[in-house]
Amino acid sequence: MSAGRRLVRALSLVAALGLWQLLTVYDVNLWLRFEQFPTVGEVAAAFADRVGTDAYLQDLGHSLRRITIGFLLATVLGIAVGTAVARSRWAADLLGPILEVARPVPAIALVPVAILLLPTNEQGIVFITATAAFFPVLVSTRHAVRALVPVWEEAVLTMGGGRLRVLFAVVVPGALPGIFGGLSVGIGVSWICVISAEMISGEYGVGYRTWQDYTVVDYPGVFVGMATIGALGWLTSTAVEMLGRRVTRWLPQPATGAPRPAFRRAARRAAPAPVPVPPPVREKEPVT
Numbered sequence: 001m002s003a004g005r006r007l008v009r010a011l012s013l014v015a016a017l018g019l020w021q022l023l024t025v026y027d028v029n030l031w032l033r034f035e036q037f038p039t040v041g042e043v044a045a046a047f048a049d050r051v052g053t054d055a056y057l058q059d060l061g062h063s064l065r066r067i068t069i070g071f072l073l074a075t076v077l078g079i080a081v082g083t084a085v086a087r088s089r090w091a092a093d094l095l096g097p098i099l100e101v102a103r104p105v106p107a108i109a110l111v112p113v114a115i116l117l118l119p120t121n122e123q124g125i126v127f128i129t130a131t132a133a134f135f136p137v138l139v140s141t142r143h144a145v146r147a148l149v150p151v152w153e154e155a156v157l158t159m160g161g162g163r164l165r166v167l168f169a170v171v172v173p174g175a176l177p178g179i180f181g182g183l184s185v186g187i188g189v190s191w192i193c194v195i196s197a198e199m200i201s202g203e204y205g206v207g208y209r210t211w212q213d214y215t216v217v218d219y220p221g222v223f224v225g226m227a228t229i230g231a232l233g234w235l236t237s238t239a240v241e242m243l244g245r246r247v248t249r250w251l252p253q254p255a256t257g258a259p260r261p262a263f264r265r266a267a268r269r270a271a272p273a274p275v276p277v278p279p280p281v282r283e284k285e286p287v288t
Contacts, residue, residue, distance in 0.1 A: 038220040046220035047227065055209070060228070062204040063194060066122075067236065070129025071190050077130075078137025078186070079179060083171065085138075086145035099138065107132035107193045111200055125197040125205075132193035133186030137179070144178025145171055177251065180244030187240050191233040206232070 017040050022028075027035040038046075050056045084091040085099070107128050114124030152170045161169065198207030210225030 036219070038223055042220045043223040043227070046218075047224045050221075050224055059204055059206050059209045060232075063198065063206045063232070066125050066129055066194050066198075066205070067187075067190055067232075070126045070194065071133050071187060073126075073130040074133035074137055074186055074190070075183060078134050078182065079141050079172075082138040082141025083145055083167075083175075086142045087171070099135075103135045103139075107189075108196045108200075111197060114197075115201065121201045121203060124201060125194060128197045129190050129194045133190040136185040136189060137182040140178050140182025140185070141175060144175035144181075147178070148174045176244075176248050180240070180248065183240050183244070184237060187236050188233060191229065191236070195229055 020037075021040045023034045024037045024039040029035055081091075081095065081099075085095055086092075110128055110131060111124070114127045115121075118124045118127060148171065152174065153166050156166050156170055194205075195207035195210070198205035199211040206225055206228050210222055210229070213219075213221030213225060
């Protein structure tokens with residue numbers, strides 16, 4: 001990314017904070033009411049008081065542990081089940097209807113189910129987090145595997161490769177771009193659900209602390225929690241995207257300003273020049 005784009009992004013954030021400060025300082029009350037909103041300075045002061053404290057670090061540790069365990073479970077299960085449903089008719093017939101019925105159910109609606117099934121609240125929050133990320137990974141993996149070109153698999157089979165060779169040499173690498181698209185969506189949904197689950201049934205965590213601040217009318221503390229959630233979500237999402245670019249670095253990258261992939265440009269350069277075709281010669285009419 002160029003320095004100019006970084007500057008534009010930083011200025012957009014500064015402009016948003018400046019607008020927030022103006023609206024709250026002057027207690028703007030048109031249709032939206034800002035008279036009860038804390039100012040940027042009040043939120044910054046509350047953040048400075050909390051950051052580095054034992055309670056703040058403890059909440060961070062609990063939330064990050066829940067996200068890590070839940071997201072890893074969702075990644076493994078989503079890729080495995082998505083690949084099986086895309087490659088096997090039996091798996092599609094047996095698991096497809098169940099997954100399609102369960103997929104529209106919001107993960108946060110599973111809180112009563114988690115309380116009934118699992119012995120501790122900690123396990124319930126991890127279960128909700130994993131469920132939230134599972135379906136985006138499942139759907140993206142299924143579509144990515146089904147979109148693979150069959151000629152690659154046929155080439156491996158022709159050279160004597162077996163099913164496992166096809167799976168790990170063709171299917172998984174070919175589907176990685178789509179899989180990481182689902183992982184990027186899943187990590188964001190995971191943060192939404194883990195914070196909601198912590199607010200409902202958690203004992204520690206960023207979501208739990210944010211809800212406690214709301215119940216005692218500590219609005220700067222609420223915004224400290226929101227800012228922490230946003231920063232953690234952005235960092236984890238960026239980490240997933242960077243990992244995806246590193247794992248799929250073998251893919252052709254389009255040049256700046258050119259929509260064609262590199263392999264198409266190379267093919268055009270390697271193609272032979274067209275041979276000019278001479279104009280047709282008209283036969284002379286016989287002289288009578």
